[in-house]
Amino acid sequence: xxxxxxxxxxxxxxxxxxxxxxxxxxxxxxxxxxxxxxxxxxxxxxxxxxxxxxxxxxxxxxxxxxxxxxxxxxxxxxxxxxxxxxxxxxxxxxxxxxxxxxxxxxxxxxxxxxxxxxxxxxxxxxxxxxxxxxxxxxxxxxxxxxxxxxxxxxxxxxxxxxxxxxxxxxxxxxxxxxxxxxxxxxxxxxxxxxxxxxxxxxxxxxxxxxxxxxxxxxxxxxxxxxxxxxxxxxxxxxxxxxxxxxxx
Amino acid sequence: xxxxxxxxxxxxxxxxxxxxxxxxxxxxxxxxxxxxxxxxxxxxxxxxxxxxxxxxxxxxxxxxxxxxxxxxxxxxxxxxxxxxxxxxxxxxxxxxxxxxxxxxxxxxxxxxxxxxxxxxxxxxxxxxxxxxxxxxxxxxxxxxxxxxxxxxxxxxxxxxxxxxxxxxxxxxxxxxxxxxxxxxxxxxxxxxxxxxxxxxxxxxxxxxxxxxxxxxxxxxxxxxxxxxxxxxxxxxxxxxxxxxxxxx
DNA sequence: CCGCGATGTGAAAATCCTGTGAAGGGGTCG
DNA sequence: CGACCCCTTCACAGGATTTTCACATCGCGG
Numbered sequence: 001x002x003x004x005x006x007x008x009x010x011x012x013x014x015x016x017x018x019x020x021x022x023x024x025x026x027x028x029x030x031x032x033x034x035x036x037x038x039x040x041x042x043x044x045x046x047x048x049x050x051x052x053x054x055x056x057x058x059x060x061x062x063x064x065x066x067x068x069x070x071x072x073x074x075x076x077x078x079x080x081x082x083x084x085x086x087x088x089x090x091x092x093x094x095x096x097x098x099x100x101x102x103x104x105x106x107x108x109x110x111x112x113x114x115x116x117x118x119x120x121x122x123x124x125x126x127x128x129x130x131x132x133x134x135x136x137x138x139x140x141x142x143x144x145x146x147x148x149x150x151x152x153x154x155x156x157x158x159x160x161x162x163x164x165x166x167x168x169x170x171x172x173x174x175x176x177x178x179x180x181x182x183x184x185x186x187x188x189x190x191x192x193x194x195x196x197x198x199x200x201x202x203x204x205x206x207x208x209x210x211x212x213x214x215x216x217x218x219x220x221x222x223x224x225x226x227x228x229x230x231x232x233x234x235x236x237x238x239x240x241x242x243x244x245x246x247x248x
Numbered sequence: 249x250x251x252x253x254x255x256x257x258x259x260x261x262x263x264x265x266x267x268x269x270x271x272x273x274x275x276x277x278x279x280x281x282x283x284x285x286x287x288x289x290x291x292x293x294x295x296x297x298x299x300x301x302x303x304x305x306x307x308x309x310x311x312x313x314x315x316x317x318x319x320x321x322x323x324x325x326x327x328x329x330x331x332x333x334x335x336x337x338x339x340x341x342x343x344x345x346x347x348x349x350x351x352x353x354x355x356x357x358x359x360x361x362x363x364x365x366x367x368x369x370x371x372x373x374x375x376x377x378x379x380x381x382x383x384x385x386x387x388x389x390x391x392x393x394x395x396x397x398x399x400x401x402x403x404x405x406x407x408x409x410x411x412x413x414x415x416x417x418x419x420x421x422x423x424x425x426x427x428x429x430x431x432x433x434x435x436x437x438x439x440x441x442x443x444x445x446x447x448x449x450x451x452x453x454x455x456x457x458x459x460x461x462x463x464x465x466x467x468x469x470x471x472x473x474x475x476x477x478x479x480x481x482x483x484x485x486x487x488x489x490x491x492x493x494x495x496x
Numbered sequence: 497c498c499g500c501g502a503t504g505t506g507a508a509a510a511t512c513c514t515g516t517g518a519a520g521g522g523g524t525c526g
Numbered sequence: 527c528g529a530c531c532c533c534t535t536c537a538c539a540g541g542a543t544t545t546t547c548a549c550a551t552c553g554c555g556g
Contacts, residue, residue, distance in 0.1 A: 081373070091359040098365040103373055104352065111339040117346040125329070125351055125370060126377040149427045151477045163543060164476035201545065203503060210504095227502070227553055411532060449534065451514060475513070475542060 009123055012036040012050060014057040015085070017108075024056075024112040031116070044072045047080070054081035054119050058108075059097070067100065074101025081122040085115055139174045142235025143217040146174050153216075160216040162209075165190065169205050173223065173233035182230040206231060257371055260284040260298060262305040263333070265356075272304075272360040279364065292320045295328070299441040302329035302367050306356075307345070315348065322349025326436030329370040333363055378440075387422045390483025391465045394422050401464075408464040410457075413438065417453050418461075421471065421481035430478040454479060 011028065015021050016039045028035045036050065041061050055073070059066040074082055084097050085106045094105045103122040106115055136148040145154045151167050153160040162170065168190045173181055186202050187195035195202075206223055213222050224232045259276065263269050264287045276283045284298060289309050303321070307314040322330055332345050333354045342353045351370040354363055387394040393402045399415045401408045410418065416438045421429055434450050435443035443450075454471055461470050472480045 079376075091362050095359075095361050095365040098362075098369045101369075101372075103369055104366075111343075113343050114339050114346075117343040118352075121346045121349075121351055122373060124349075125373050128327075128374060128377060150480075151428050151474060165544070199545090200503085200547090204505090204545080207504060207506095225503070413533070447534090448514085448536085452516090452534080455515065455517095473514070 009033045009053045009119070010035075010051065011119065012038055012047065012052050012055045012057075012080075014038045014041050014055065014061065016040065016061060017058065020108070020112070024115060027112045027116055041069065044069065044076070047073065048076060051078075052080040054083065054123055056083045056085050056115060056119060058086045059084050060086050067096065070097060070102060071100045081119060081126060083115065083119055083122065085110065139171070139177075141174055141177055141233065142220045142222060142237070144174075144213070144220075144222060144235065146171055153213075155216045158216065160212050162212065165205055166209050166212070169202075170209055170233075173231055176233070178232065178234050180226045180230050180232045184230075186230060202231075257281045257301045257367070258283075258299065259367065260286055260295065260300050260303045260305075260328075262286045262289050262303065262309065264288065264309060265306065268356070268360070272363060275360045275364055289317065292317065292324070295321065296324060296442045297444045299439070299444060300328040301441065302331065302371055304331045304333050304363060304367060306334045307332050308334050315344065318345060318350060319348045324442055325432060326440065326442045328441065329367060329374060331363065331367050331370065333358065378437075387419070387425075389422060389425060389481065390468045390470060390485070392422075392461070392468075392470060392483065394419055401461075403464045406464065408460050410460065413453055414457050414460070417450075418457055418481075421479055424481070426480065426482050428474045428478055428480045432478075434478060450479075 011033050013021055013024060013028075013035055018039075021037055021039075025035060025037060036052075041057065047055065059070065062069045070082070070084070073079065079101065082102045083104045083106060084102050085108060087108050089105070089107060097105050104118045106118060138148070139146040143155045144160075147154065148171060150159075151162070151164065153162055153167065153170060169186065172186060172189050183202055184195055187193075187199070191201065206225075210223055213220070219238055221236050221238045222233060224234055226232055259281050261269055261272060261276075261283055266287075269285055269287075273283065273285060284300075289305065295303065307318065310317045318330070318332070321327065327349065330350045331352045331354060332350050333356060335356050337353070337355065345353050351373075352366045354366060384397050386396070391403045392408075394415075395402065396419060399410070399412060401410055401415065401418060417434065420434060420437050431450055432443055435441075435447070439449065454473075458471055461468070467486050469484050469486045470481060472482055474480055
């Protein structure tokens with residue numbers, strides 16, 4: 001994904017140009033955004049109540065109050081993205097609008113698709129800083145609990161003590177439980193590049209992993225070898241064979 | 249102040265149009281922004297090392313690689329604000345550029361002041377997003393009380409005496425208690441741009457933080473290192489080790 | 497049953513990562 | 527202008543981790 005996906009946006013379009021609004025609304029519907037169409041600018045307070053993500057507004061409707069209105073609108077605590085879309089203007093006007101807090105200024109006549117793209121870009125940019133921590137679900141298998149948020153695996157609350165590579169290897173295999181992951185894929189996913197001929201890193205790390213997993217969760221086997229192919233994650237309670245009454 | 253004050257911005261201008269660049273640079277100096285002027289587009293990796301807040305680029309210099317370049321540039325974890333400033337273009341081209349992650353698209357000929365205002369708006373927009381996601385609620389952990397409203401942490405009512413960066417680092421880590429925050433994420437959240445290879449700022453600040461926290465709240469450990477990954481905030485009352493009977 | 501290549505194993509060698517102290521630069525304020 | 531604060535960068539040390547190597551085992555086909 002090149003940029004953030006165009007998630008749903010609550011948008012208001014304040015414009016009396018019915019032709020423009022109609023075409024814009026059509027495109028709006030196509031991308032699934034909910035939009036309020038307002039032929040006349042409401043008080044800023046009313047817009048505030050709508051909890052909008054973005055607003056497209058033709059400042060021509062505001063008359064002499066335009067600058068005050070924009071300033072007020074953009075000065076709110078949780079101000080929406082403001083895109084001014086109006087007729088011909090001077091550089092000074094555009095600069096003033098942007099400096100007052102507007103996020104973009106599009107000059108009519110313009111293509112609705114571009115207006116949308118610009119709203120999208122502005123919303124994306126604002127959201128970019130917000131949610132970045134992904135709520136990562138743990139993967140459980142057998143006695144193992146693999147927690148991506150800790151870069152660590154646990155058995156009954158005790159950490160296994162994995163290094164970064166070890167964890168990533170385990171995580172990759174456990175993400176496809178029961179399926180064989182080819183050696184080459186392991187290599188390119190965990191190491192990030194193609195496997196060089198004769199490289200044994202994967203084998204060595206599988207061994208380290210098995211050792212630590214055996215120590216942390218004895219009696220279980222998690223990693224299975226598929227000769228000539230790769231490895232498979234599949235938690236199995238092993239048969240006890242040395243000591244007699246290990247299990248009950 | 250109508251909107252956010254135009255704080256210092258590290259900007260790169262990638263354009264071979266010396267006339268345009270010269271005029272732009274003049275205005276740049278007037279507002280006190282540091283700017284790199286690049287007549288030819290460097291690899292995206294080099295731009296990353298510069299740790300820019302924003303970049304103004306004429307895509308005409310990129311030739312057929314333009315879209316790929318833009319996508320790569322905007323696809324980074326902590327991508328800078330990207331403003332494309334180039335000659336005549338079609339609606340489809342502008343939409344494509346914006347969808348790929350560009351923040352604005354200005355058509356030449358244009359006034360440097362407007363370009364600046366647009367960069368400013370985009371930077372402001374991003375910073376707004378970063379702030380809005382930060383709750384004002386204090387975070388408590390161990391003896392520590394972290395108060396975002398004061399940019400300071402307290403132990404028993406006494407201020408720890410954190411600098412801005414120290415506070416933001418602590419705040420970020422403490423916002424995800426018990427979870428490991430990767431170094432890159434720390435960097436892009438606290439510093440606001442991608443981490444350059446070999447940068448040790450995070451380590452240095454962790455050390456400063458630990459020192460101050462230890463002084464303010466002795467006997468407690470708050471910051472834990474996860475080798476090869478990052479750091480984790482998790483208040484723990486430390487074992488006393490000067491006295492002999494630590495273990496039995 | 498044999499041979500060959502693939503895999504398991506253990507340890508040494510090479511590399512990478514973090515802690516730490518300090519120097520240097522840029523900015524701010526009096 | 528000078529003092530001070532803060533941030534960045536550097537160099538080095540000590541570990542932890544990863545890679546490499548040599549050899550033992552194992553699986554599969556002939």
